[in-house]
Amino acid sequence: MQVLLVQEETKKITFEVLVKVLMGVGPGEDLEFLRSEFEEFIKGLICLPIKLPGTRLYKSLKAKERLLKVVKKMVEERKLAMEEETDEKGMAKDAVDVLLRDSSEEPSSDQIKQSLPLDFISGNIIEMMIPGEETVPMAMTLAVKFLSGCPVALQQLMEENMELKKQKKESGEDYSWTDYLSLPFTQNVISETLRMANIINGVWRKALKDIDIKGYLIPKGWCVLTSFISVHMDEENYRNPYLFEPWRWEKIGAAANNNSFTPFGGGQRLCPGLELSRLEVSIFLHHLVTTYRWVAQEDEIIYFPTVKMKKKLPIKVTPLCNYQ
Numbered sequence: 001m002q003v004l005l006v007q008e009e010t011k012k013i014t015f016e017v018l019v020k021v022l023m024g025v026g027p028g029e030d031l032e033f034l035r036s037e038f039e040e041f042i043k044g045l046i047c048l049p050i051k052l053p054g055t056r057l058y059k060s061l062k063a064k065e066r067l068l069k070v071v072k073k074m075v076e077e078r079k080l081a082m083e084e085e086t087d088e089k090g091m092a093k094d095a096v097d098v099l100l101r102d103s104s105e106e107p108s109s110d111q112i113k114q115s116l117p118l119d120f121i122s123g124n125i126i127e128m129m130i131p132g133e134e135t136v137p138m139a140m141t142l143a144v145k146f147l148s149g150c151p152v153a154l155q156q157l158m159e160e161n162m163e164l165k166k167q168k169k170e171s172g173e174d175y176s177w178t179d180y181l182s183l184p185f186t187q188n189v190i191s192e193t194l195r196m197a198n199i200i201n202g203v204w205r206k207a208l209k210d211i212d213i214k215g216y217l218i219p220k221g222w223c224v225l226t227s228f229i230s231v232h233m234d235e236e237n238y239r240n241p242y243l244f245e246p247w248r249w250e251k252i253g254a255a256a257n258n259n260s261f262t263p264f265g266g267g268q269r270l271c272p273g274l275e276l277s278r279l280e281v282s283i284f285l286h287h288l289v290t291t292y293r294w295v296a297q298e299d300e301i302i303y304f305p306t307v308k309m310k311k312k313l314p315i316k317v318t319p320l321c322n323y324q
């Protein structure tokens, strides 16, 4: 039986997906460089704002400089390759592709096209890594944590996923992009995990003018914290809010994104990684419950400054074939 730290393992998986989706980088030296520099950079996201050699902020900014240099080189190479390409372009392969095409396509007669500078594209790619890097692995980790404490839900999740695996085996079909949507209980487990996990526990907004909300005046220039955690754990919205109850979503609807369920925010700034995140967690859970059994060791969720497991959630894992 092997002991794994779920928080570490899921980070490895999701980082690979992230750099593939953003810049098409697969396993190898580039990936390892990006991983180590990004880890160094992100350590300084919440730290004392003192920029002197040796301080956390200084090291973090230096790592960001190195990261930018490498990403910019990759973007330049991709731009050159794109210019040499004569074939018709198919579907965009990754985010770099989307941003480069956007800046290279000819504008229509009534459009004034502004091409995106390569520095802007590289900076954007790194900015997009930040929200995706910790959130998805935490959603996976907390799903394992909550399921470990709720054997009935785990059993139902396993049965649903085993059924899909069996169907695929019998029909000889490959898994398809939309298969995860055919797993309603799995989607309910993910919604319930996101509700209780509050990985992003709220967002900040600044009032650009005096505004009245339900009789409360928010003066121009004031900052407002919209607390998702207060909404997700409010008894008026969710009965027994501290209980992990995936079945509640059978009534609410798995994909609900109303004002009482906003793990991905809402409005203009709704998270663009919403579908990718749900897909990644679904695939992770599918493989986990159809291939392994696990026993979770004691651990505790820490909510400040960001959501984490105190001991990174150690679990003892056994391949399912050992049970058969």
Ligand code: HEM
Binding pocket: 018, 127, 128, 129, 131, 132, 133, 135, 136, 139, 199, 200, 203, 204, 262, 263, 264, 265, 266, 268, 269, 270, 271, 272, 273, 274, 276, 277
């Ligand atoms: C479980 C996983 C995730 C959660 C809970 C989450 C949550 C959020 C939330 C609450 C916001 C809104 C912030 C605001 O309104 O100020 C947001 C924005 C954003 N997220 Fe995610 N996110 C997740 C995964 C991802 C992934 C995988 C990516 C990228 C691949 C991503 C990229 C972004 C970006 C770029 C924004 C900024 C959007 C904007 O400001 O217009 N997120 N996310």
